[in-house]
Amino acid sequence: MRLSSLLFLVCFFTVAMSQCAAAAKARHFRWEVSNMFWSPDCEEKVVIGINGQFPGPTIRAKAGDTIVVHLKNGLHTEGVVIHWHGIRQIGTPWADGTASISQCAINPEETFTYRFVVDKPGTYFYHGHYGMQRAAGLYGSLIVDVADGEEEPFKYDGELNLLLSDWYHESIYTQMVGLSSNPFRWIGEPQSLLINGRGQFNCSLAAAHTPGAKQCAGAGNRHCAPVILPVLPNKTYRLRVASTTSLASLNLAVGNHKLTVVEADGNYVEPFDVDDIDIYSGDSYSVLLTTDQDTSANYWVSVGVRGRQPKTAPALAVLNYRPNRASRLPASAPPATPAWDDFARSKAFTYRILGRGTPPPPATSDRRIELLNTQNRMGGVVKWSINNMSMVLPATPYLGSLKMGLRSALPSAARPSDTFGRGYDVTRPPANPNTTVGDNVYVLAHNATVDVVLQNANALARNVSEVHPWHLHGHDFWVLGYGDGAFRGDAGDAAALNLRNPPLRNTAVIFPYGWTAIRFVSDNPGVWAFHCHIEPHLHMGMGVIFAEAVDRVGELPKAAVSCGATATALMAGAGAGGHV
Amino acid sequence: MRLSSLLFLVCFFTVAMSQCAAAAKARHFRWEVSNMFWSPDCEEKVVIGINGQFPGPTIRAKAGDTIVVHLKNGLHTEGVVIHWHGIRQIGTPWADGTASISQCAINPEETFTYRFVVDKPGTYFYHGHYGMQRAAGLYGSLIVDVADGEEEPFKYDGELNLLLSDWYHESIYTQMVGLSSNPFRWIGEPQSLLINGRGQFNCSLAAAHTPGAKQCAGAGNRHCAPVILPVLPNKTYRLRVASTTSLASLNLAVGNHKLTVVEADGNYVEPFDVDDIDIYSGDSYSVLLTTDQDTSANYWVSVGVRGRQPKTAPALAVLNYRPNRASRLPASAPPATPAWDDFARSKAFTYRILGRGTPPPPATSDRRIELLNTQNRMGGVVKWSINNMSMVLPATPYLGSLKMGLRSALPSAARPSDTFGRGYDVTRPPANPNTTVGDNVYVLAHNATVDVVLQNANALARNVSEVHPWHLHGHDFWVLGYGDGAFRGDAGDAAALNLRNPPLRNTAVIFPYGWTAIRFVSDNPGVWAFHCHIEPHLHMGMGVIFAEAVDRVGELPKAAVSCGATATALMAGAGAGGHV
Incomplete structure (x- = not known):
């Protein structure tokens, strides 16, 4: 057992939590969920935001901290809940944020307080868990660092956070009616893929390499401006990647760069090197990337669809080697997403993921x-x-x-x-x-x-x-x-x-x-x-x-x-x- | 006090309501509210229906009856209530159906029982009263006949029921976000007007008389098929007209026919003759119409916009003199709606409405x-x-x-x-x-x-x-x-x-x-x-x-x-x- 876990247990069973302040602290957030106009892929629609943001604010904490989110429902007629995906809610099952399961949905104008301990470092996220509100944009990142005095079992110089999602232009209301209708109406494939809530519909940032695509106009500071990931040469970065897609299974690759997988779903894994990673909805990974390529160029981060015949263009972000200008788009083609139906390749990736330093399972089951x-x-x-x-x-x-x-x-x-x-x-x-x-x-x-x-x-x-x-x-x-x-x-x-x-x-x-x-x-x-x-x-x-x-x-x-x-x-x- | 009212009071204070069965009865309804695809004006959108219908089922009762509606909320994430517009809810204020005012909104999958007495004959309707759910189609007619043994103070041979509404193609979610946004986004004028939930967008049933309009294709039994009002010659009909519009003030006229106003909002009024009536959202009227015109023709019922610069085409229905074919559209032009800003005309109509047989008000106020x-x-x-x-x-x-x-x-x-x-x-x-x-x-x-x-x-x-x-x-x-x-x-x-x-x-x-x-x-x-x-x-x-x-x-x-x-x-x- 790690020291942080031990301290957490001590704190948990100590009435005066303040005595544990040195080891863990409570982090308070006041959030209001509301519908708002937003243009994640340059097309405007009604999106569920938190405090006027999409995606919602990133929570950053240390292992052992208590997260306290005072969540006000600012929707007009809909209930809401938020699930803290990957957080085990030990001792606080009522804070799991699943409507009809762990709690009553929060009514409009009501505030519910989520209070829970993030006991384990890792890459997590949160999202709506009522109807299809996640697909309406109700999500964000939750990142837990190791407790003070602890160390990760790998080294890196900086971090980049990538929350992946897919995006539909139909409202979730229309989607839900279709799924419950006779005749059945399937939601179809997403119109766009988003990185940190940003995508580009009906155009490509890399049109020169994308037959039939037109170049996206400069998006400036609009909602759909390209995601820029600034890095310095010859450093190692931890890319935290999580997928909250509604449907799409994804594959992420960074042009010219290898990736070393080190964490999956908040648990360390035996490191292994790959050119790209598959990531399914609900997954999270940390991969290490070393900026050891030609420093005069920027590089594409490309996220494409796997597992279903892709009808959605890849999402692109720019790995920006400083001091190159961020606006200089990479001249090279974005890495190609592996064939959607190459399941052998997907299985090979998935099967390589093995525990590192995690306890073995009980030898038999009941x-x-x-x-x-x-x-x-x-x-x-x-x-x-x-x-x-x-x-x-x-x-x-x-x-x-x-x-x-x-x-x-x-x-x-x-x-x-x-x-x-x-x-x-x-x-x-x-x-x-x-x-x-x-x-x-x-x-x-x-x-x-x-x-x-x-x-x-x-x-x-x-x-x-x-x-x-x-x-x-x-x-x-x-x-x-x-x-x-x-x-x-x-x-x-x-x-x-x-x-x-x-x-x-x-x-x-x-x-x-x-x-x-x-x-x-x-x-x-x-x-x-x-x-x-x-x-x-x-x-x-x-x-x-x-x-x-x-x-x-x-x-x-x-x-x-x-x-x-x-x-x-x-x-x-x-x-x-x-x-x- | 009418006999029916007296009996109602007797019943109300009698524990065994069944003893009053001869005078009044309980009418039970099992309703489920849900979102569904519907095309009220030939354009499909998500509409709130009741038991798969839009508008909701018509309730028909006699004065003194008890209405019992078991209302199940089949929406996915939204609360719901239904307000019984014009019913005074004497002794049952919790059944008034106003979210945040008279009751908690009914949660998804929950059933709430509305139980109330309709003590007074008249033309009423019901509708959603949470957020803007009324504008999403949650409404229907509620008609209360005189109690057995009672008589209306006017005679007629038949009835026609016209529930009027306006219709927007934007979802209410988008509308609500716009109204709460900075910059403010007004909902604008409706795309269509509906009679009994039916209208025709982007075409006219009377295109020959409507410059620039194209003739509507035969709508058959589609949601947007024209409303046909069958009548026999030389009879007097009571038209029950109610407006549940979101925005529009309306005017209703019937080609070639005079109208005699006899009821307003469930109260008798001194009869007066007009060519058309103004009707505002929330109003209901009964008007008498005598089928004394050329029996070889059908006639237009026309509903247009008043009070705001009209950008919405009138809704048309067919007064079908039997045995003429219902599908024979009237050859004449629909009656023209009075100028939208002729407020003197609107006032003249409104000022003519006076009580008939209703008690006078107290002479002084407190x-x-x-x-x-x-x-x-x-x-x-x-x-x-x-x-x-x-x-x-x-x-x-x-x-x-x-x-x-x-x-x-x-x-x-x-x-x-x-x-x-x-x-x-x-x-x-x-x-x-x-x-x-x-x-x-x-x-x-x-x-x-x-x-x-x-x-x-x-x-x-x-x-x-x-x-x-x-x-x-x-x-x-x-x-x-x-x-x-x-x-x-x-x-x-x-x-x-x-x-x-x-x-x-x-x-x-x-x-x-x-x-x-x-x-x-x-x-x-x-x-x-x-x-x-x-x-x-x-x-x-x-x-x-x-x-x-x-x-x-x-x-x-x-x-x-x-x-x-x-x-x-x-x-x-x-x-x-x-x-x-």
């Missing part, structure tokens, strides 16, 4: 949950299902309803299954017509070692199986292995898992027609979402809920349960009739 | 509240203010916070003034820089007779004073008089008011640079909005709140106070920590 995803049609509407149940989110958040024993507040009485059986042919479209909607709540015992096998399969269309990056709240997990086809269980694949040095992550991808096996310890009482991080897929029901030792959760803040059946239950007996 | 409206700039954002205070709507609805004495839940400590003084020049743009935002809550004693004088004035631009139709919740009021210029008070105008046969209404217009005086008795304990019915004007703060004998309000349904400070107060002591 329970294995096998989750098959299928696409199904229910009442004419296309849904994603897990073991034949499509997740719906109820009016009363699970954390409150489960803690208070309000079973009638759950969407369904049926409990989801731990397995889909072995009879399923993952290469064929689903034949199962008996799909249902439900709460998909898996109840986990305290301190159990849980394996989850995510099994991919064919979607409704023939010969289509998509990439899905699954994200777990409240935990890191070990990624024990990946495979193609159907998971063969104890007889086959289970015996071949990596128990020696698997990486710790919070997001893991499943490849088309493949499976991914993860392991975690249910040591964090709370109710945690586990879901595909693709925004429309989650909206279509692609997720489950882990209800973990809910009886050990501390007293819930009133504001987290001030809605639905929990509010009704808590108000019962108090009476609304008399003057107070 | 209090006079004079409300000057001005347009002001606050922090670069354009606001409407009343006596220098622009109304904001708080997180905790007033009915709950006032009844429970939670003063800290009010937006401001400052109480609004009963007068703006006489120093103001209504013909000049406001010079007052000390405008503020506040709750604009006027506390009214029980059973007081209250006069309100609405004073119009110049907006921010020179020589601009707009029409504002003000709507009162929870009451009808007598319209005692109108005048031009500044109201001269006791010395002048107050003495000349009509106390003999003023009409009872729930909506009254103020003309440019003019004033309108109303009187009502505060005999309905509750918290009632009084506001300009123009949706963007209300959104910009043009309204006040009447808190009336709140101590006499009965026990509030928990669901109406299950948010904000009222929920917090009611949950206090109950504790959220233990298992229930």
Whole structure:
């Protein structure tokens, strides 16, 4: 255990937090979420901003600090929450920021206080977790440095922060209606990719190298001005890269420069060198880059689409070797994004990610949950299902309803299954017509070692199986292995898992027609979402809920349960009739 | 008092409502509000519908009936409420359906039950009253017939129902952001006018008579198919007309036919004949029409814009003399809408509306509240203010916070003034820089007779004073008089008011640079909005709140106070920590 973690634990169990001020401090933020006009890719639309900014402000803290965000909802008629992606919320499950799961959505004009400890250094981000508000622009970076006196296991001279996203011109309202409509309307591919909230629609910064593209006009200080990343020659930089895309799987490369991967999802990994990295929605990485190239030039940072046939131009940023002018665009062509369907290449990258200095997983597990995803049609509407149940989110958040024993507040009485059986042919479209909607709540015992096998399969269309990056709240997990086809269980694949040095992550991808096996310890009482991080897929029901030792959760803040059946239950007996 | 009213009172104070079944019955409705694709004027956009319909279902009841609407919110992230416009909600102020005022907005996936008595026959409607959801299509008709055994004071053979609205192609989200932006972005004039939710954008049903217009293609059974009003020759029809426009003041005429005005806002009026009627947002009328014209022809019903320079084509419907084919469009030109700025004509129409069989007002009033409206700039954002205070709507609805004495839940400590003084020049743009935002809550004693004088004035631009139709919740009021210029008070105008046969209404217009005086008795304990019915004007703060004998309000349904400070107060002591 690191010193910072130890100090954090001491502080956590010490009533007078101020005694720990030397080791960790509380960082306060007052934020207001509101709709505003913004032009991320030079096209104006209504964007959800924080304090008038898009993306939201970057939070920077040190491991062990307490983050306190007073979040006011300045939207007119919509609720809002913010999820702190990658932060485990140990002891504070009500601050996880998932509507219908960890808390009641914050009503317009209300302020909710998120208070949580960032216990582990790393590259994180935050984002809306209600409806598809993330896709409307509600996100920002959260970067946790090592605690004072600690050191990272690698050296660098400077940092560059790249928060990646994709961008749609249709409003999220239109997108959500389409996804719930019969006939179904898919959101399609994004119009633009954004780096730190900036992109260029319908033009290219590198038109000379992009057949058919026109050169972007000088954007000056507009919302869509190119991102400039200033560096000095012969230094090593840490690029922090995180993806909050709605749909797109991405690949990032820097012209002429190698990258050394050193961190994934807030955990150190065994360093390895690559020309480019794949990054799925929900992932974060740190890569080291050394500015050892011709110092008279600037270089392109290019972010393109992988895993789906790309219909969106790459996003470009400028690695600006000082003292070159920032406005001097690189003369060379931007690095080409690898072929979208070269999954062998994607797998090779993903499989190289191994833990460094992270604890090994328990040698055996107490329970294995096998989750098959299928696409199904229910009442004419296309849904994603897990073991034949499509997740719906109820009016009363699970954390409150489960803690208070309000079973009638759950969407369904049926409990989801731990397995889909072995009879399923993952290469064929689903034949199962008996799909249902439900709460998909898996109840986990305290301190159990849980394996989850995510099994991919064919979607409704023939010969289509998509990439899905699954994200777990409240935990890191070990990624024990990946495979193609159907998971063969104890007889086959289970015996071949990596128990020696698997990486710790919070997001893991499943490849088309493949499976991914993860392991975690249910040591964090709370109710945690586990879901595909693709925004429309989650909206279509692609997720489950882990209800973990809910009886050990501390007293819930009133504001987290001030809605639905929990509010009704808590108000019962108090009476609304008399003057107070 | 009518028999039906007497029976209603008997029923109201009888525990076993079923004993009153013969006289009045409960009518139950299960509604779900959701966003859906719809093409009201042939252009598709996201529309708020009820049970998949736009406009929402028509409610038809008899005086004395109890309406029970189980309203499920099927929106994804937005709250919702429905206001029953013109229904006084005697004894049920929590069912008035005004977010932040009478109840907490209904959260997504929640169901709220509206239960109220429709005590008075008339032409009403219902609509959303949260943000600008009315403008997104959340509305429908509510028609109350006389109770069994009662008769209307006029005869007719059939009915035609016309719910009028205007239509914008921009989403309400974009509209709301624009209205709150610096620089301010006005919503502009509507793209279309709709009759019963149908209009035709960018084409005309009567192109031959409309220079520059192209003929609409046959719309068949599409959302924007023309409204057909079938009639038989030589009969008298009651046209029920209500306007739920966001902005537009309208004028309705029927080619070749006279109209006899008999009802306004659910109250009978002295019949008078006209060629056309003006109808402002929030108004409803019944007019009688006799089918005494050439029976071989069909006729246009035309609805055009008044009061603002019209940039929107009239809406047309077909009065179809059977057995003529419905698809035979009238050969004649649609009736021309009177000049938009002929306010003398508008005033002449409005001034002719007088009460018929309605009780006279009390001879004197206990209090006079004079409300000057001005347009002001606050922090670069354009606001409407009343006596220098622009109304904001708080997180905790007033009915709950006032009844429970939670003063800290009010937006401001400052109480609004009963007068703006006489120093103001209504013909000049406001010079007052000390405008503020506040709750604009006027506390009214029980059973007081209250006069309100609405004073119009110049907006921010020179020589601009707009029409504002003000709507009162929870009451009808007598319209005692109108005048031009500044109201001269006791010395002048107050003495000349009509106390003999003023009409009872729930909506009254103020003309440019003019004033309108109303009187009502505060005999309905509750918290009632009084506001300009123009949706963007209300959104910009043009309204006040009447808190009336709140101590006499009965026990509030928990669901109406299950948010904000009222929920917090009611949950206090109950504790959220233990298992229930």
